[in-house]
Amino acid sequence: MLREEIRLLRAKLFGKKSEKPALYDESPQLSLFDMPEPAEIEPEPETIEVPAHTRTKRGRKPLPEELPGLSSSTI
Known part of the structure; x- marks a missing residue:
């Protein structure tokens, strides 16, 4: 009896269900084919040119002289 229930x-x-739940009726996804055409194309906003600033290139700090075993050689 319990197993049957x-x-x-x-x-x-x-x-299987004969009707879809209301979740599928109000889908947040817009339809791709029933979209109205835009009435007017919006003009592009004005662009303002700002002069570029110069950046200092960060270099590598020199190695300390007291490090043993490191030598610089010219190739």
Whole structure:
């Protein structure tokens, strides 16, 4: 008796449905083919040119002289 009730409840919960839930009726995704054409093309906004600033290039700090085993050689 209990197994039959569980089977019926599972069939009702997870089984095929004849109607779709309301979740699918009000989809937030817009339709691609029923979109109205734009009435007027918006003009591009004015661009303002700002003079570029110069940046200082950060270099590598020199190695300390007291480090043993490091020698610089010219190739």
